[in-house]
Amino acid sequence: MMHEHESTISRRRLLGTAAGAGAAGLVAGAAGGVAGHALASGDAPAPLTSLGAASVPFHGARQAGITTALQSHAHLVAFDLVAGARRKEAAALMRRWSAAAEAMTQGGAPDGDDLVAADAGPSSLTVTFGFGASFFDRTGLKSRRPDALAPLPSFSADALDADRSDGDLFVQIGADDALVAFHALRTLQRAADGTARVRWQMNGFNRAPGATARPMSMRNLMGQVDGTNNPKPSDADFEERVFVPAGGDPEWMAGGSYAVVRRIRMLLDAWDNLSGEQQDRVIGRRKSDGAPLSGGTETTPVDLGKQNPDGSLAVPGDAHVRVAAPSENGGAAMLRRSFSYHDGFDADGVPDAGLLFVAWQADPRRGFVPVQRKLDRGDGLSRFLRHETSALFAVPGGAKRGEYVGQRLLES
Numbered sequence: 001m002m003h004e005h006e007s008t009i010s011r012r013r014l015l016g017t018a019a020g021a022g023a024a025g026l027v028a029g030a031a032g033g034v035a036g037h038a039l040a041s042g043d044a045p046a047p048l049t050s051l052g053a054a055s056v057p058f059h060g061a062r063q064a065g066i067t068t069a070l071q072s073h074a075h076l077v078a079f080d081l082v083a084g085a086r087r088k089e090a091a092a093l094m095r096r097w098s099a100a101a102e103a104m105t106q107g108g109a110p111d112g113d114d115l116v117a118a119d120a121g122p123s124s125l126t127v128t129f130g131f132g133a134s135f136f137d138r139t140g141l142k143s144r145r146p147d148a149l150a151p152l153p154s155f156s157a158d159a160l161d162a163d164r165s166d167g168d169l170f171v172q173i174g175a176d177d178a179l180v181a182f183h184a185l186r187t188l189q190r191a192a193d194g195t196a197r198v199r200w201q202m203n204g205f206n207r208a209p210g211a212t213a214r215p216m217s218m219r220n221l222m223g224q225v226d227g228t229n230n231p232k233p234s235d236a237d238f239e240e241r242v243f244v245p246a247g248g249d250p251e252w253m254a255g256g257s258y259a260v261v262r263r264i265r266m267l268l269d270a271w272d273n274l275s276g277e278q279q280d281r282v283i284g285r286r287k288s289d290g291a292p293l294s295g296g297t298e299t300t301p302v303d304l305g306k307q308n309p310d311g312s313l314a315v316p317g318d319a320h321v322r323v324a325a326p327s328e329n330g331g332a333a334m335l336r337r338s339f340s341y342h343d344g345f346d347a348d349g350v351p352d353a354g355l356l357f358v359a360w361q362a363d364p365r366r367g368f369v370p371v372q373r374k375l376d377r378g379d380g381l382s383r384f385l386r387h388e389t390s391a392l393f394a395v396p397g398g399a400k401r402g403e404y405v406g407q408r409l410l411e412s
């Protein structure tokens with residue numbers, strides 16, 4: 001059997017040629033006054049910037065793309081198995097997908113590559129795979145479906161589009177280069193041919209690395225600093241909140257996590273009509289710098305008990321950060337790793353824009369569900385949001401070298 005490394009060509013080798021061509025063109029242009037594409041043989045490739053050269057390991061106890069720093073481009077995609085595709089075909093697909101993802105994330109390219117990302121480095125590409133509840137029905141693995149994958153309850157604020165919700169298989173692609181991200185998406189979609197078809201796709205973005213001099217969380221499309229009070233890997237309970245432990249239930253999910261994916265539209269025209277002070281009070285933090293209304297800077301812990309001189313709460317009773325706080329939800333917490341989206345403007349000029357909300361947790365029944373129930377009842381922010389799609393996926397632990405993602409489920 002061919003080792004997966006042998007079945008790939010090095011994109012860095014290609015890079016040498018392409019970057020050399022670019023450099024040669026510039027030189028020719030400067031010296032000869034022509035916009036040259038001519039290749040001078042022997043030109044050394046220009047070094048990648050740190051952005052293009054950065055790579056995230058594919059193999060490991062956990063899949064990449066959960067605790068990885070947010071990338072600037074994302075594709076979130078759900079696939080459905082085609083009629084007739086069962087466990088055997090699904091296992092073969094996961095093997096093909098894992099090999100392709102390993103190659104691309106490490107700067108290589110699969111056989112028969114389309115060269116879309118040929119002259120780019122891996123650019124922090126991550127590819128994360130998951131299984132939806134329907135996958136277990138289609139593959140005869142119902143008895144191995146985790147209890148934690150039970151359908152999410154419905155919430156009063158839901159306006160869900162069934163065609164863009166759920167799905168058998170989930171792929172999250174993140175990269176700091178748009179072509180690298182598209183290349184990964186197209187490569188995986190081609191590799192799925194005959195076994196699975198795209199059910200829905202959502203494209204997201206975040207601030208590019210290097211675009212700010214200040215180390216602060218991302219801003220979302222409402223302009224808020226978002227992500228500040230996420231669980232941190234340095235927290236004592238981080239692992240148990242985000243990942244299924246070894247010996248957890250089911251065993252094949254050890255090192256895995258559950259992803260709640262919701263396309264949440266922002267009602268930006270209504271939001272923009274609020275004053276700056278009103279906007280701050282809806283969240284409970286200052287929009288300008290993300291500092292809590294109880295005082296301090298972005299990273300100061302929120303003091304929910306703090307009162308204004310007139311006795312009112314500094315962080316209002318319906319402020320988003322109060323209603324969502326673990327202390328108000330029996331300790332429930334999740335790792336939010338979301339991307340903004342903008343899919344143009346409706347005919348009436350209303351932006352189709354918002355958040356591709358992605359929340360990671362060891363069990364959604366102790367993470368997203370109780371928090372969203374509470375937000376559904378009393379969150380000041382909910383007046384400016386519409387949950388348009390929803391999905392829940394079991395994302396297994398990472399693959400060891402020579403393994404594919406999901407092998408423990410599909411082959412034992």
Ligand SMILES: C=CC1=C(C)c2cc3[nH]c(cc4nc(cc5[nH]c(cc1n2)c(C)c5CCC(=O)O)C(CCC(=O)O)=C4C)c(C)c3C=C
Pocket residue numbers: 220222224225226227228229230264265266283285302320321322324325326333334354355357368371372375385
């Ligand atoms: C069910 C969980 C949550 C949904 C859905 C959600 C949507 C949502 N949130 C923002 C903006 C912000 N959220 C912030 C904090 C925050 N949000 C949640 C949960 C959900 N948010 C939690 C658990 C927290 C942390 C609360 C805490 O412990 O302090 C913030 C403040 C900055 C931060 O800590 O990240 C902002 C801003 C939007 C725009 C949105 C839907 C589009």
Ligand SMILES: [Fe+2]
Pocket residue numbers: 320324
């Ligand atoms: Fe939030």
